[in-house]
Amino acid sequence: MDFPEELKYTEEHEWIMVEGDIATIGITDFAQDQLGDIVFVELPEVGDTLEAGKNLGVVESVKAVSDVYSPLSGEVVEVNEELPDEPETLNNSPYESGWMIKLKVSDMSGLDSLLDVSAYQEFIEND
Amino acid sequence: MKSTPLNQIHHQLGARMVDFGGWDMPVQYDGVIAEHLAVRSTAGLFDVSHMGEIEVSGADAFTFLQYATTNDVSKLADGQIQYTALCYETGGVVDDLTLYRFAADRYLLCVNASNSDKDFAWLQDLHKGSSFSDLNLINRSDEYGQLAIQGPVAAEILEQLTNVNLSDIKYYWFVEGKVAGIKTIISRTGYTGEDGFELYCATADCCNLWRELIHAGVPKGLQPIGLGARDTLRLEKGYALYGHEITAEIMPIEARLSWITKLKKGDFAGRDAMLKAKQAGLHRALIGLTLTAPGVPREGYPVVCAGKEVGYVTSGTMSPSLKKGIAMALVDTAVASGEQPLSIAIRKRQVAAERTSLPFVK
Numbered sequence: 001m002d003f004p005e006e007l008k009y010t011e012e013h014e015w016i017m018v019e020g021d022i023a024t025i026g027i028t029d030f031a032q033d034q035l036g037d038i039v040f041v042e043l044p045e046v047g048d049t050l051e052a053g054k055n056l057g058v059v060e061s062v063k064a065v066s067d068v069y070s071p072l073s074g075e076v077v078e079v080n081e082e083l084p085d086e087p088e089t090l091n092n093s094p095y096e097s098g099w100m101i102k103l104k105v106s107d108m109s110g111l112d113s114l115l116d117v118s119a120y121q122e123f124i125e126n127d
Numbered sequence: 128m129k130s131t132p133l134n135q136i137h138h139q140l141g142a143r144m145v146d147f148g149g150w151d152m153p154v155q156y157d158g159v160i161a162e163h164l165a166v167r168s169t170a171g172l173f174d175v176s177h178m179g180e181i182e183v184s185g186a187d188a189f190t191f192l193q194y195a196t197t198n199d200v201s202k203l204a205d206g207q208i209q210y211t212a213l214c215y216e217t218g219g220v221v222d223d224l225t226l227y228r229f230a231a232d233r234y235l236l237c238v239n240a241s242n243s244d245k246d247f248a249w250l251q252d253l254h255k256g257s258s259f260s261d262l263n264l265i266n267r268s269d270e271y272g273q274l275a276i277q278g279p280v281a282a283e284i285l286e287q288l289t290n291v292n293l294s295d296i297k298y299y300w301f302v303e304g305k306v307a308g309i310k311t312i313i314s315r316t317g318y319t320g321e322d323g324f325e326l327y328c329a330t331a332d333c334c335n336l337w338r339e340l341i342h343a344g345v346p347k348g349l350q351p352i353g354l355g356a357r358d359t360l361r362l363e364k365g366y367a368l369y370g371h372e373i374t375a376e377i378m379p380i381e382a383r384l385s386w387i388t389k390l391k392k393g394d395f396a397g398r399d400a401m402l403k404a405k406q407a408g409l410h411r412a413l414i415g416l417t418l419t420a421p422g423v424p425r426e427g428y429p430v431v432c433a434g435k436e437v438g439y440v441t442s443g444t445m446s447p448s449l450k451k452g453i454a455m456a457l458v459d460t461a462v463a464s465g466e467q468p469l470s471i472a473i474r475k476r477q478v479a480a481e482r483t484s485l486p487f488v489k
Contacts, residue, residue: 036143036355037160039445040423042474058474060423062445063355064158085422 001029004095008111009120010071015095016114018105023072026099027059027090030124035061038090043079043100050074050103052110057100059090068100072110078102131176132272132333139349147262148241150177152354155288159355163447166319166360167488169348172340173323173357176333179243179268181236181250186261188232195253195396196226197379200391203228211387212379213246214397218404219375222246223367223384225316227301234265234452235312237325239369243268247446253396267375272297276340276349277323277360281482283346286326289313293324307339318357320364320486357419359444363452365415371426371442372413372453372455378404381457382413383485412463413441415487417478418452424480432462446487453487454480 003009008016013031017024032038040060050056050070057068079101083089090098105111115123142153153174155162165171182347183192193200194484207228213221222242227235231303238246247266254262276285282293291304293311303312312327328336341349359366365383367373370394372382379388380401390402418424424443429436446453454471462469463482470477 012142036155037158039160040421060445062359063154065423065425 001033002095003029003117003121005117008097008114008116009115010069011123012069012071014068014071016071017068018111021091021105022077023074023103023105023107024099025056026094027068027105028120029094031066031106032091032094032098033057035066037062038087040105041083041087041100043083044076045121047075048076050076052107060088069102072105073107074103074105074118076101077104086096129177131133131174133174133176133337136334136337137174142351144355146300147177147354151241152177153351155353155355156351158261159353159359160447162299162350162352162356163174163324163359165348165350166278166321166352166356168278168279168285170281170344170350170362171319171352171356171475172298172325172337173275173277174337175275176330177222178273179238179240179246179266180242180327181238181247181272182263182265182267183236183250184233184263184265185259185261186232187193187236188262189204190259191254191259191262191293192234193392193395194257195250196224197228197384197388200228201392202451205230206300206302208301208314209387210299212373212384212396213249214333214379214401215375216397216400216404217375218378218380218397218400220369220373220377220382221249221375222377223369223373223379227312227314233362237273241487242369243392251434264406270330271327272330272336273325273327274333274336274340275294275319275323275325276344276353277352278316278349279321280347280349281321281323283311284340284349306336307343309336312334318366319360320366320488321360323448349460352427358442359447362444362455363446363448363486363488365455365487368442372457377411377457380405381409381411406481411438411457412460413455413457414463414467415483415485416440416454416456416471417449417487418454419479419481422452422471422476424452424454424473424476424478430456430480431470431472431477432467435474436470437462444472445472452478453462455485
């Protein structure tokens with residue numbers, strides 16, 4: 001399983017890439033593997049305000065519905081429009097083509113609570 | 128948790144295991160969609176050893192089963208199988224099952240895994256309250272392992288391992304014969320809607336039977352299939368699953384199972400209640416629905432008509448064959464047919480759904 005070093009992670013199995021005040025968010029390789037074949041994705045709309053810890057969207061596999069929580073607070077500035085039509089992209093390319101949203105972060109202090117790659121891997125192993 | 132004789136093999140194959148009604152069972156090996164499509168295009172092998180087997184024998188076996196089950200046992204010949212149900216006096220379903228006739232005085236009931244103890248106790252209760260004296264009920268669930276090989280090339284694979292002429296076994300018939308030297312019941316039945324067989328063997332032979340089938344079948348595209356695909360395969364064909372389409376609170380005649388409910392055959396458990404309900408007019412009917420927009424219907428989601436809740440989804444999934452959301456739903460008879468638009472409430476959305484004649488996949 002692949003966990004790029006430059007990314008931040010959450011215990012809810014999201015990854016976050018921060019560039020300036022823009023955070024790109026998706027689900028991890030571990031999350032997509034646990035879910036199995038992903039067949040449906042629900043994303044917020046551009047302009048929506050998200051609150052850290054609150055619902056960002058929904059990912060559904062054949063067997064299960066999974067909520068995705070926003071790791072940070074901010075305003076949605078871009079969503080991956082391709083995903084709803086090709087949800088299997090989340091399985092095939094969770095860190096690249098499978099990005100979900102870009103968020104303009106309103107409170108940068110939220111970054112402090114994110115995990116680095118070694119902390120996330122440790123979390124998965126002990127979970 | 129209970130496990131089948133193949134438990135170790137599943138773990139070795141890297142299957143994702145789940146608690147299925149108290150059984151440690153594989154939900155997927157490769158992935159639900161890949162497994163589903165393999166069964167539709169080539170063949171799949173399922174461990175269904177968790178299923179229960181109850182033997183009913185004795186001079187009164189026929190009369191007893193004619194009373195205990197909904198279908199007409201008199202239609203069965205030796206070597207023939209019947210899909211049927213056990214019902215409570217309320218008309219609700221105890222379980223659905225397949226009934227094998229070995230002889231006029233010997234039958235085998237293949238029942239759902241998590242219901243087998245309940246079914247056996249129910250049959251014993253019926254026996255106790257009756258005048259049947261020459262009747263033996265034996266729960267043989269622990270003695271049998273069971274594998275299902277399903278798909279267009281299932282027969283071609285099985286043929287390599289047996290001297291039994293498979294083309295002589297018609298749909299819903301069985302023979303006793305050897306497969307790879309192992310004593311089995313070869314039953315031309317299944318839960319996928321594809322051609323195929325369910326093979327019953329002694330628990331101790333189950334792992335060998337699995338290995339022999341895999342060895343013979345892999346070159347022809349055979350692969351192990353988990354419960355995830357078993358569910359999507361049966362749903363595409365509109366087959367009922369106990370606990371979903373049929374329960375203690377749902378009568379078979381409400382759940383598109385009138386064809387196994389022979390109200391004219393004479394008295395049987397649940398018949399009076401069903402006759403009364405039918406006379407008064409049934410309130411609910413099971414229908415097929417296909418979403419016309421993206422989404423995945425799930426069990427329990429409300430079905431809505433003109434802003435009013437008119438029923439609920441009993442089973443739903445994303446159909447791997449059709450790539451659309453499909454569902455079976457129990458709805459008010461007033462809206463079961465006709466033109467009034469229906470939708471399924473998925474979280475905050477209402478997604479339009481078209482009535483679809485079953486099976487979804489022909």
